[in-house]
Amino acid sequence: MYLTQSTQAFYENLPVSADFDVMADPARYIPLPDDWYVGVADIVGSTHEIARGRYKAVNMVGAAVISAQLNAAKQARLPYVFGGDGAGFAVWPAQKGAAEKALDAVRRWARSEFAIELRVAMVPVRDIRAAGRDVRVARYAPTESVDFAMFSGGGLAWAETLMKTGRLGLREDVHGEEAPDLSGLSCRWSNMQARNGAILSVVLKPSNGVSENDFAIVARDVIGAAEKTEREGHPVPRNGPEIRYPPVGLALEAQAQHGARPVWLQKLVLLAQNLMIWGLFRSNTRVGRFKPSQYRSSIAPHADFRKFDDGLKMTLDCDTATQGRIEAVLRDAADKGIIRYGLHAQDEAMMTCFVPSAVDEAHMHFVDGAAGGYARAAAKLQG
Template structure:
């Protein structure tokens, strides 16, 4: 196979230690004919003010869910950003990716009255504009891995989309349903155990080398590791599940299809009552072990990432927060970084679960009161 086929990303090595990913040598250039997609919610600040950040997260995760299902769950690089997402696909997948992205945009508008900006651009076009896009695979656990991006290419595509220079056109066809199989929002919010849930967005300063930014990133990661778990916001034993789940209405909008939403809510109530009983009484069902699954959630969680910068959702005590802020202020004073930070009482998770009986389930973690979106506002 050539480098332009689907296997390119699948063949990249999986890195198991997060701090190693600060090293630019971990990243490989995506082929020129691959296609990058970006999407974000218009007016996410207003949606947060209305108390709809879980909805915002669900729409952001829906972009990824639709792409994975359109690719028949083949491996592709993607990154979750709270109020949006980015991804890349091989050239033969472009048509299916555009259709899936447009379908999510229509679905978000129809189900939630949310406008989703969307754009797609080739890697070659990104490089012609003076930027690069490099990718690595981070494997926090055996069954999952998450893409890490560097080079500024995804950030450039997002900026071009927000300015209106790049836009995925709507095809004028009747509304089509995105395939969001596996997208769920059932877990209870994660309360801060150490003091506060801290959302961080850190970007390199203008003209700062990748190695200089890597040095700052390592210092931030080290400062966050006071508890020995790197500020991991998901408890070792996994999150709690209550009945009815907090995301019941959202999941009904995700999965109702041709059914009325209220009918789907009733169906989900019955299914979630059974799930609650399994977790409450630790009942095994075939190959499904509630205890093992809950523990895997923490191992599989995506709570920190390199996305043309560094993003982290951390459970921090006051001392860890002081250490982190000291590192950030010193680096910002030198012009090495720009950063935003937002503290809140809880984190939330949005999940992609291709199968509940194996360990490939994915869990995107963000602050529950604005998280990455609030932190990113401070970059401006």
């Protein structure tokens, strides 16, 4: 039984590491308390939506799940992970009702604004353990201002599988028609061109029955292969991505934040706001505590281009040699029955952001490949 620290303080009190390599170590992960809840969300037919060219909308909906949960928790720290076409998270017992309300609201919003169907579910951690899986978390903090949760134990993947088969789900319309609070959700930055050759989306999962230690060895080898390239394959430029006017994601952001306003009116508001922002970045003009150059240089360290979520996912800017090293490691491990893996190469990476305020240092940036990314890599899982 894991009943200690069952409030939000559990996650806040976990040890923090700035070294991503150690996130492969199963010993770094701490079991969630039994009375916590795990939430999962996944877009129905995401590969079809991506094939229609709607990958920005797919990423926006996936990031909206996290945005809604953070706002529902009033910015309290909670463990979450962005999956491209969905997301996973965990909340303490007192947050369960607000988390369900936010999930249901995002589901209705995705349907009404984008005609996208979103599966959502929540399940007690104790039920996951009763099914023979676990949910353990670790905190990776690339900077002092932001951290990202890593998940292990198979519980997140188990819940998502049951949700996709219809055996687990959140009943619809149990919380009325209130819109989700998506404050801070944005996608204003331009896509990021590959500098080294290609943006490679990497997804690897442990095969059934494989120990966490055996999977960790493969994960370390893949991370090591990626680290041999420039900036460990980080796809976000050191000084941040390019910003254009009008921003390419303006229509999506208007649909996310229009509330009671007509979408067209929200677009006009955003056009005016973004014109000012574009001007500040172009001229590098400081306004109060906001320093454009400082903000841009902080984007890359705050971007989640690699993560553990019952497996390993990475969005890498890599050359042919690096891609070859990664593929060699993956093929060998798959041949030995240790992993299943999928790869998808594209020309650009994209970013969807959660920015509580322009001067808040805890801004977060969710990275994916700009032509299908994780969803297309996952669809190619083999081994």
